[in-house]
Amino acid sequence: MLADLIAYPEPIIYLTSFLVGSIPFGLWVGRLFKAGDIRKRGSGNIGATNVSRIVGFRAGLLTFTLDLLKGAVLVLLLSREGLVHAIGVWTGETFAFSLSALWATGFFAVLGHCFSPWLHLKGGKGIATGFGALLVLSPVSALVGAIAYVLTFLDKKIGSISSIAGLSLASVSYLVLNRVGAHLWWGAAMVFLIILRHESNIDALLENREQRFD
Numbered sequence: 001m002l003a004d005l006i007a008y009p010e011p012i013i014y015l016t017s018f019l020v021g022s023i024p025f026g027l028w029v030g031r032l033f034k035a036g037d038i039r040k041r042g043s044g045n046i047g048a049t050n051v052s053r054i055v056g057f058r059a060g061l062l063t064f065t066l067d068l069l070k071g072a073v074l075v076l077l078l079s080r081e082g083l084v085h086a087i088g089v090w091t092g093e094t095f096a097f098s099l100s101a102l103w104a105t106g107f108f109a110v111l112g113h114c115f116s117p118w119l120h121l122k123g124g125k126g127i128a129t130g131f132g133a134l135l136v137l138s139p140v141s142a143l144v145g146a147i148a149y150v151l152t153f154l155d156k157k158i159g160s161i162s163s164i165a166g167l168s169l170a171s172v173s174y175l176v177l178n179r180v181g182a183h184l185w186w187g188a189a190m191v192f193l194i195i196l197r198h199e200s201n202i203d204a205l206l207e208n209r210e211q212r213f214d
Contacts, residue, residue, distance in 0.1 A: 106133025
Protein backbone atom coordinates (compact mmCIF):
# COMPACT_ATOMS: atom_id res chain seq x y z
CA MET A 1 0.00 0.00 0.00
CA LEU A 2 2.82 2.40 0.86
CA ALA A 3 4.45 1.63 -2.48
CA ASP A 4 1.20 2.48 -4.26
CA LEU A 5 0.97 5.83 -2.44
CA ILE A 6 4.54 6.65 -3.39
CA ALA A 7 3.98 5.71 -7.01
CA TYR A 8 0.61 7.52 -7.16
CA PRO A 9 0.77 10.43 -4.70
CA GLU A 10 -2.33 12.23 -5.97
CA PRO A 11 -4.71 10.93 -3.23
CA ILE A 12 -2.36 12.22 -0.52
CA ILE A 13 -2.06 15.53 -2.35
CA TYR A 14 -5.83 15.88 -2.66
CA LEU A 15 -6.30 15.08 1.04
CA THR A 16 -3.62 17.63 1.93
CA SER A 17 -5.29 20.23 -0.26
CA PHE A 18 -8.66 19.52 1.38
CA LEU A 19 -7.16 19.94 4.86
CA VAL A 20 -5.35 23.14 3.89
CA GLY A 21 -8.56 24.47 2.37
CA SER A 22 -10.48 23.62 5.52
CA ILE A 23 -8.48 26.03 7.72
CA PRO A 24 -11.08 28.58 8.90
CA PHE A 25 -8.99 31.72 8.52
CA GLY A 26 -12.01 34.03 8.58
CA LEU A 27 -12.99 32.74 12.01
CA TRP A 28 -9.45 33.23 13.29
CA VAL A 29 -9.16 36.74 11.81
CA GLY A 30 -12.44 37.73 13.47
CA ARG A 31 -11.09 36.62 16.83
CA LEU A 32 -7.72 38.27 16.14
CA PHE A 33 -9.53 41.58 15.63
CA LYS A 34 -11.57 41.05 18.83
CA ALA A 35 -14.83 40.56 16.94
CA GLY A 36 -15.63 37.21 18.53
CA ASP A 37 -17.28 34.44 16.52
CA ILE A 38 -18.24 36.02 13.19
CA ARG A 39 -20.52 33.06 12.47
CA LYS A 40 -22.94 34.62 14.96
CA ARG A 41 -23.02 37.99 13.19
CA GLY A 42 -23.91 39.34 9.77
CA SER A 43 -24.53 36.59 7.25
CA GLY A 44 -22.88 34.01 9.51
CA ASN A 45 -20.31 33.26 6.82
CA ILE A 46 -16.56 32.95 7.50
CA GLY A 47 -15.55 34.54 4.20
CA ALA A 48 -13.95 37.88 3.49
CA THR A 49 -17.24 39.63 2.68
CA ASN A 50 -18.78 38.97 6.08
CA VAL A 51 -15.50 39.70 7.86
CA SER A 52 -15.27 43.04 6.04
CA ARG A 53 -18.84 43.90 6.94
CA ILE A 54 -18.38 43.09 10.64
CA VAL A 55 -14.73 43.90 11.38
CA GLY A 56 -13.61 46.23 8.61
CA PHE A 57 -11.75 46.36 5.33
CA ARG A 58 -8.31 45.42 6.67
CA ALA A 59 -9.62 42.28 8.35
CA GLY A 60 -11.58 41.37 5.22
CA LEU A 61 -8.53 41.86 3.02
CA LEU A 62 -6.44 39.68 5.33
CA THR A 63 -9.10 36.98 5.24
CA PHE A 64 -9.34 37.16 1.45
CA THR A 65 -5.56 36.88 1.09
CA LEU A 66 -5.29 33.89 3.42
CA ASP A 67 -8.23 32.12 1.75
CA LEU A 68 -6.70 32.84 -1.67
CA LEU A 69 -3.40 31.29 -0.58
CA LYS A 70 -5.23 28.11 0.44
CA GLY A 71 -6.16 27.58 -3.19
CA ALA A 72 -2.93 28.85 -4.73
CA VAL A 73 0.02 27.54 -2.76
CA LEU A 74 -0.23 23.79 -3.27
CA VAL A 75 -1.25 24.16 -6.93
CA LEU A 76 1.70 26.50 -7.46
CA LEU A 77 4.14 24.13 -5.78
CA LEU A 78 2.95 21.13 -7.78
CA SER A 79 3.21 23.06 -11.03
CA ARG A 80 6.89 23.80 -10.40
CA GLU A 81 9.35 21.42 -12.05
CA GLY A 82 11.75 21.66 -9.11
CA LEU A 83 9.28 20.26 -6.62
CA VAL A 84 8.14 17.53 -8.99
CA HIS A 85 11.78 16.53 -9.49
CA ALA A 86 12.37 16.54 -5.73
CA ILE A 87 9.37 14.26 -5.17
CA GLY A 88 10.65 12.00 -7.92
CA VAL A 89 14.06 11.76 -6.29
CA TRP A 90 12.47 10.93 -2.93
CA THR A 91 10.07 8.34 -4.31
CA GLY A 92 12.32 6.91 -6.98
CA GLU A 93 9.53 7.43 -9.52
CA THR A 94 9.47 9.51 -12.68
CA PHE A 95 6.20 11.38 -13.13
CA ALA A 96 4.67 14.78 -13.68
CA PHE A 97 1.39 16.15 -12.42
CA SER A 98 -1.18 16.51 -15.18
CA LEU A 99 -3.34 19.59 -15.68
CA SER A 100 -6.27 17.53 -14.40
CA ALA A 101 -4.37 16.77 -11.19
CA LEU A 102 -3.61 20.46 -10.69
CA TRP A 103 -7.26 21.40 -11.19
CA ALA A 104 -8.31 18.59 -8.86
CA THR A 105 -5.93 19.96 -6.23
CA GLY A 106 -7.61 23.35 -6.52
CA PHE A 107 -11.06 21.77 -6.35
CA PHE A 108 -10.28 19.92 -3.12
CA ALA A 109 -9.00 23.13 -1.54
CA VAL A 110 -12.35 24.77 -2.36
CA LEU A 111 -14.21 21.70 -1.09
CA GLY A 112 -12.32 21.90 2.22
CA HIS A 113 -13.10 25.60 2.52
CA CYS A 114 -16.80 25.02 1.91
CA PHE A 115 -17.14 21.95 4.14
CA SER A 116 -14.52 22.31 6.85
CA PRO A 117 -14.32 19.33 9.24
CA TRP A 118 -13.25 21.79 11.94
CA LEU A 119 -16.61 23.60 11.59
CA HIS A 120 -18.87 20.52 11.46
CA LEU A 121 -18.70 20.46 7.65
CA LYS A 122 -19.72 24.10 7.34
CA GLY A 123 -17.61 26.85 5.84
CA GLY A 124 -17.41 29.65 3.31
CA LYS A 125 -18.53 30.16 -0.28
CA GLY A 126 -15.23 29.25 -1.97
CA ILE A 127 -14.71 32.35 -4.13
CA ALA A 128 -11.34 33.47 -2.73
CA THR A 129 -9.94 29.92 -2.57
CA GLY A 130 -11.11 29.16 -6.10
CA PHE A 131 -9.67 32.46 -7.28
CA GLY A 132 -6.32 31.49 -5.77
CA ALA A 133 -6.24 28.24 -7.73
CA LEU A 134 -7.30 30.01 -10.95
CA LEU A 135 -4.65 32.67 -10.42
CA VAL A 136 -2.01 29.96 -10.77
CA LEU A 137 -3.70 27.93 -13.49
CA SER A 138 -4.84 30.81 -15.70
CA PRO A 139 -3.72 34.30 -14.57
CA VAL A 140 -5.46 36.02 -17.48
CA SER A 141 -8.82 34.41 -16.65
CA ALA A 142 -8.31 35.32 -13.01
CA LEU A 143 -7.66 38.93 -14.02
CA VAL A 144 -10.83 38.97 -16.13
CA GLY A 145 -12.79 37.64 -13.15
CA ALA A 146 -11.26 40.20 -10.80
CA ILE A 147 -12.12 43.08 -13.14
CA ALA A 148 -15.68 41.80 -13.50
CA TYR A 149 -15.98 41.56 -9.71
CA VAL A 150 -14.69 45.10 -9.13
CA LEU A 151 -16.87 46.69 -11.81
CA THR A 152 -19.97 44.87 -10.61
CA PHE A 153 -19.26 45.75 -6.98
CA LEU A 154 -18.74 49.43 -7.80
CA ASP A 155 -22.15 49.42 -9.50
CA LYS A 156 -24.20 47.19 -7.19
CA LYS A 157 -22.30 47.27 -3.86
CA ILE A 158 -23.31 43.62 -3.31
CA GLY A 159 -20.62 41.03 -2.66
CA SER A 160 -22.53 37.95 -3.81
CA ILE A 161 -23.62 39.21 -7.23
CA SER A 162 -20.12 40.59 -7.78
CA SER A 163 -18.63 37.18 -6.95
CA ILE A 164 -21.02 35.40 -9.30
CA ALA A 165 -20.26 37.90 -12.09
CA GLY A 166 -16.53 37.44 -11.57
CA LEU A 167 -16.85 33.66 -11.52
CA SER A 168 -18.96 33.65 -14.70
CA LEU A 169 -16.66 35.91 -16.70
CA ALA A 170 -13.55 34.07 -15.51
CA SER A 171 -15.10 30.76 -16.59
CA VAL A 172 -16.04 32.06 -20.04
CA SER A 173 -12.62 33.60 -20.60
CA TYR A 174 -10.92 30.33 -19.61
CA LEU A 175 -13.00 28.39 -22.14
CA VAL A 176 -12.11 30.93 -24.84
CA LEU A 177 -8.39 31.13 -24.09
CA ASN A 178 -7.53 27.53 -23.22
CA ARG A 179 -7.77 24.12 -24.78
CA VAL A 180 -10.57 21.71 -23.97
CA GLY A 181 -9.59 18.67 -21.93
CA ALA A 182 -10.45 16.34 -19.09
CA HIS A 183 -9.32 18.96 -16.58
CA LEU A 184 -12.47 20.93 -17.38
CA TRP A 185 -14.52 18.40 -15.40
CA TRP A 186 -12.67 19.51 -12.26
CA GLY A 187 -13.09 23.15 -13.25
CA ALA A 188 -16.81 22.62 -13.82
CA ALA A 189 -17.10 20.87 -10.45
CA MET A 190 -15.42 23.84 -8.78
CA VAL A 191 -17.75 26.34 -10.46
CA PHE A 192 -20.82 24.24 -9.61
CA LEU A 193 -19.76 23.97 -5.97
CA ILE A 194 -19.22 27.71 -5.62
CA ILE A 195 -22.58 28.48 -7.27
CA LEU A 196 -24.25 25.91 -5.01
CA ARG A 197 -22.78 27.63 -1.96
CA HIS A 198 -24.31 30.88 -3.17
CA GLU A 199 -27.83 29.41 -3.39
CA SER A 200 -29.14 31.43 -0.44
CA ASN A 201 -27.57 34.60 -1.88
CA ILE A 202 -29.21 33.96 -5.25
CA ASP A 203 -32.58 33.52 -3.53
CA ALA A 204 -32.01 36.79 -1.64
CA LEU A 205 -31.06 38.58 -4.87
CA LEU A 206 -34.21 37.37 -6.59
CA GLU A 207 -36.27 38.59 -3.64
CA ASN A 208 -34.39 41.91 -3.47
CA ARG A 209 -33.25 41.40 0.12
CA GLU A 210 -29.51 40.82 -0.33
CA GLN A 211 -27.35 43.04 1.87
CA ARG A 212 -25.45 45.94 0.28
CA PHE A 213 -22.24 47.65 1.33
CA ASP A 214 -23.05 51.30 1.99
